[in-house]
Amino acid sequence: MPAASGASSTSMNTSNSFSSSWLGSSPSRQSPVRQSPQRNGLRSSRGSLILDTYESPSRKLQLEFNNILSHSDREFHKKLDQDAAERARLHNEQLARAAQEHQRVLEEATREMERIKLEEENQRLRRAVAQETEIQRLKEQKMKEEADARQRQLEAKLREEEVSREAAxxxxxxxxxxEKARAQKEQEEAARRKRDEDERRAREAAAAPPPPVQKPQPTQAVQPPAAPPVVASAAPAAPPPSSTPSADILEVHKKYLALHGSMKQFRKQFTAAHKDKQDPLKPIVGDLRRNMNKRLGQITVDFQDSKKAIASIRAECFDTAINAGGPMIDIRPFLITHQITNDADAQYPQLLLYAWIWFEKYLITQWYNEASKEDGRIITQLSLIAASLYLDPKYMLKGTIPMTDTLIAKLHRICPMMFGIRGNATTDRAGLGLDKIHPNESDMNRYSQLMTGVGAGYAALTHRKFAGKPPAIPISEYWRAVALIANTPAEALYPGHFLCLQGLLRDNAKKFLATYGVAAKAVLRRATFDLPNRVPEPRAGVQEERSGLHAAANLVRVLPDVWQKKENISIK
Structure with a gap:
């Protein structure tokens, strides 16, 4: 080994150095071992030294000491060689352990690399599977959307056909x-001419002298002049047949009154059924009424405020009524204009019907509250909200039939003259919606404001249109309401006709003319010129049963001047 070689070399150098040093010393200190045989003169046959008998003891001691030093030097270098060998062994063991550790780390790194590669491959496969799944889902979604679009187109086409049929x-x-009104008018005109002719003949008979030859009989002398006064006095008490509405109008009116009674009964029963504290719908029912009343009271002329109010009414009231679940009801008793034959198609959420009934109640209340203002823009905003809700497919029956019949039923009960209902304001107050109105000033003022608000709200609702949707209530119904009031006979008029007519016409003449043109102008002339001029003068000494009729007629009479001044509209 190299270490041992080095150690031996060191030992030799040490020995040589020691010998050289010793040989250069004095003769007495030189070892006899280092002397050549020639100098000592003595060597055995084995080459060992033969000590001189005369050699000194110090020489011996020095030789022994030299041997001791040589032995110690050898032992020392031997120990150095052993230590070097041990260190070499330990170093080799450490190198071996380091090699093993390196091999272990390399194997672990290799395994980790393989694991990472496997994980990456798994992720790639998962991404590929997810991508394929998403592609498949998108394809299915696209197919479903296309199918839904085709279904919607088909339903829209069916709705358009239904609307066309209904419009026709x-x-x-x-x-x-x-035609019936025209015939009725002709009958009225013929009856009036007949009465005028009878009165003329009676006056002529009364003024003619009796026959000179034959003494007139008492019965013959008094009977001709007595007949006209009887007819004349009977006319105000019993209106002629032309003053009563047609059978069709009465039949439709009775249906809507029956519907109004069913709504009132349903509202009471539904409230009683869900007033128990343990009922899950009780808090929803209470919150629905309160939120609806609050939101409708927050409507202003600001479009953004109205937009927020519409969103709140949808979310807090109508969407809640749909999402809350609850029992269903057969809606057919609450429909007049549509016929449902299938029982499954007639199912409608009870809570949603309850929401409609309260919405209409609060809507009419807000119409009443805003009627006293000169500006009708808030009533227009309220009707805009109502139209948007009625035309929302989510709240329709099967997404196609709006729930406007319930609102029309309430209007038939409150304002029947708007639908052609006539009668005597003294003897038929319930039939004319006057049964809860007392003749005191407070009630009459409230009634006047209510009629104006209902007329304005109904007009705004019929004039409201949305792109791609039929109106909630067609504008032809607005024409019908104005014409029915304008064609009311003079003897059947009372203040409610003119108050409702004022609400119908005041803010909607421009839209009405834009829709129907010259025909609308003729209707407006008849409503604002002819009708007020046909109001009969009060009879002297007889209390006027239709109090305030002339004052109400003046409200309509001044409308053409208002339109001329504000909107530059002339109907003359």
């Missing part, structure tokens, strides 16, 4: 009603 049917009914 409604136009036919309007034409029939116009």
């Amino acid at each position: 049917e409604r136009q036919r009914r309007i034409q029939e009603a116009a």
